[in-house]
Amino acid sequence: MMTIPRQLLHPRYWPTWLGVVCMFVLATLPQRANYLIGCFLGDLFYRFAGRRRHIAATNLALCFPELGEVERRALLKQTMRNQGIGLMETLRTWFTPVERLGVTLELVGERYLDEAEGGVIVLGSHFTSIDVGGALLGRRFPSDSFYRRQKNPVLEWLMSRARGRYGEPIHRRDFKRALKRLRQGHRLFYLPDQDYGRKSADFVSFFGVPAATTLATTTLAKSGRAQVVFVDQQRLDRGRRIRLEFIPLADIPSDDPTRDAQAVMAQVEKNIRRAPEQYMWVHRRFKTRPPGAEKVY
Template identity: 35%
Template sequence: MLIRLGVLVFWLIRFLPFRAIVAIGNGLGRLAYLLAAERRRVGMINLQLCFPDMTDSARESLLRRHFMMFMRGLAERSVLWWSSAGRINSLIRIEGIEHFEAMRGQPLILLTPHFVGMDAGGQWVAQQSDTVCMYARQKSGYLTRLLLDKRSRFGSQRLYARQEGLRPIIRGMRENLPFIYPPDQDQGIKDGAHIPFFGVPAATMTSVSRIAQMTGAKVVPSITRLLPGGEGYVLNFYPAWEDFPSGDDIADARRMNAFIEDRVREMPEQYFWLHKRFKTRPEGEAKFY
């Protein structure tokens, strides 16, 4: 009942001006920073690991800004989930669209790391092309169904649970559907390895290069930035990676993590610091969380 009530509130706030929704998100972020002690602890540990030279006060300020950005992104999903395509598109400026357009009609991996604006970019892409992507099942069946419905509201998107593996993804890519892939969370090392992320070994998927090898896909990074106030978003497509895959999955994963690090340094408050990115430790190494 509480989840359904929250969804109703989200549905209602989409009628507000976008600047008002931004203000609501910022306010919720300030509140969440105070109340979400466990997520605050995880975020601080991540920042200590990734920015060891930063002062404690600077890390605290960064984490406060991140909570505001995170909750703002959450509040703005009211627009992404229920507003018209016209309203959504009016909020998104596209940069580097030629890198996306050049890959139409051929296998493509849209590398989409976990920045808080990723859902806005995903909704724009879904209006341009049917895609394939994975999703994580939520504890609430109602919430899982809602997420699937809203992420597939444009076009004919194919969403598969992580438990279904890569086979349906590969089938879709061989039909030249872009694969939206966020590979930068800790999923263990069954299909990955410990690769440095900001100098700290992090369980990292090595599947990007393997998928590219199997399908002949190009990799085009896609990053969405939240703009100040009510200005909306910038969705930036980067040039397709040359010499990828290289034949060395570990080297390719290092390249991927280094690219993500560079983007994090550009807007550190917008990266998803509340995830236990360093949960899976190398054998014999103490846990961080």
Template identity: 40%
Template sequence: MSDSRKRGRLLGRLGYVLIVVLLRVFAVLPYTLVARFGSALGAMLYALPSSRKHIALVNLRLCFPGKSEREYDDLARNHFRHVVRSYLERGIQWFGSAQRIRKLVHIESRIDLEDRNAPPTIFLGFHFVSIEVGCILYSTRLPAASLYTRMSNARLCSLAKRQRGRFGAEMIERSTSARKIVGLLRSGKPVMLAADMDHGIHNSVFVPFFGVPACTLTSVSRLARLAHARVVPFVTEVLPDYRGYKLTIFEPLSDFPSESETIDARRLNEFLETQINRCPEQYYWVHRRFKNRPPGVPGVY
């Protein structure tokens, strides 16, 4: 092995150890202190040129046309505050006790979570900055399986999988066969997943998202149909004044799935648009939501 590769591996290990140490430190500090520090750090990082800043501004201009550049800048800066803050708050979410997490998250459910006769259930999440704490909170109360996307860093991926599932959630990689997921649903175990990111054109359709064609997964419709499952949306949002989070579990989507995966995907985007309009700075705009474009439509990033 060359010296450069050895140095690279050493730096990678040191970086991983540093991340774990910092997250463990954040886990024992007061939540308000961590949140305020993360918010301030996010504002500082926004002042620097970066690809994520560019992506966020492109997304905001596409989804909210007609605003002034000052408005886009303010919205993107507030978003950076929330994003960076959410990374630091992972310390509490990944290493904090179940009791502490329950104290931080207020839950409002429009379904009976204790119903032993509930049908197979897909809990459909969306990528607001605090989605993770909502999933972890649910796993402290009831059994569940949760889909995750593999990270490029193997060590961090293993850490995230272990800590997210430490209260009993069964962690399932997104690429797992639909047969296994359907089996879990039919066995009575709810499955938590999100389908609002661009994962490529395979098993996706282009439907409007804030009026812009967006490559949208159709997996929710297929899984619901195969497992005869209800689809229950949920949103976790950051409460103002550093008061923690609120997890809202909505009523099951009516007449879902329909006979058209395209119509279903459009319905999901419409629901998401309504939730984003309540707190636009908390949605994950640093993701390249419009990475894939319809044939003949130029790229935007």
């Protein structure tokens, strides 16, 4: 039974609740309908989300220079379509019990989580299937995760409630809490593949392009006394199956955080090359540039 805090029922939040009701209706549709609506939304994103389309197109041009213009445009269309599919999948994870998602989870190498002693950092990347994959995984392997607080308290409550079913949601700046949980033997689902700025970061190669990459993976692993496992992910069969393969990164942490970051990005790149259209290219991965380099967006 869902109990809504009374302060969130104030009239000023009614427009937000109207949107939540619409999301709930969409989320309760069968998986096939959910997928088709996601495709339709993604096609709309391609036509009308000009800013995000430009970012994705720039990223694809930088990362896949070997593709011709026609091939890259086709990949861009598929990329935007997958944004819509991922959005609809996310809504389903907010409102639908895991066992009713209509999605089969295929696990490869899960023994690296089963047999782990102590805390484990499960390194993922920003694929459009991240929420549905995380929900399916969390049912068997509950994991904490970092998140960004929402300005709207209704959405904040909704997202925290959804993620709290599979582990503890931890504010992205609360490293002390994350380290404490790792030392207690918990798992932490962590996504280090976006551009978080220059602070605690270094430039490593990502598809041959220097990309500002956080060094926090090494800090978390060392201070949290945790093992590091990468999860390679892929959406299959029109969203009816999610494949997750776990790859141990036994050499992390090392005494060289930059080397560790490069090793992680190499795994992310391998994962992307298997399903490039499923990655969130709409993020400004190359926003932070090396000294003297021109802006790309």
